[in-house]
Amino acid sequence: MPATDQYWRNLPQMHKVFAGSSVVLLLATVLMMYKDESRSWRVYQRQADVYKAEKLEKELEAVRTGEYEAEVA
Numbered sequence: 001m002p003a004t005d006q007y008w009r010n011l012p013q014m015h016k017v018f019a020g021s022s023v024v025l026l027l028a029t030v031l032m033m034y035k036d037e038s039r040s041w042r043v044y045q046r047q048a049d050v051y052k053a054e055k056l057e058k059e060l061e062a063v064r065t066g067e068y069e070a071e072v073a
Helices: 011-037 041-063 064-071
Strands: none
Touching: none
């Protein structure tokens, strides 16, 4: 069977279809990320992170006594 230079489909049209579907996929991905980041529980999670950081700072201050500073030095 001889090789031919013909393609099964029209390549310029396939490039346009691929580009269009890529743009649609990008937009869908960005939309999903936006909707995920704007969920209502994110506000509570950010506040919980602040509380957790404050708690860890207090625990760290409780550990840093004169004896600890002398041991570090």
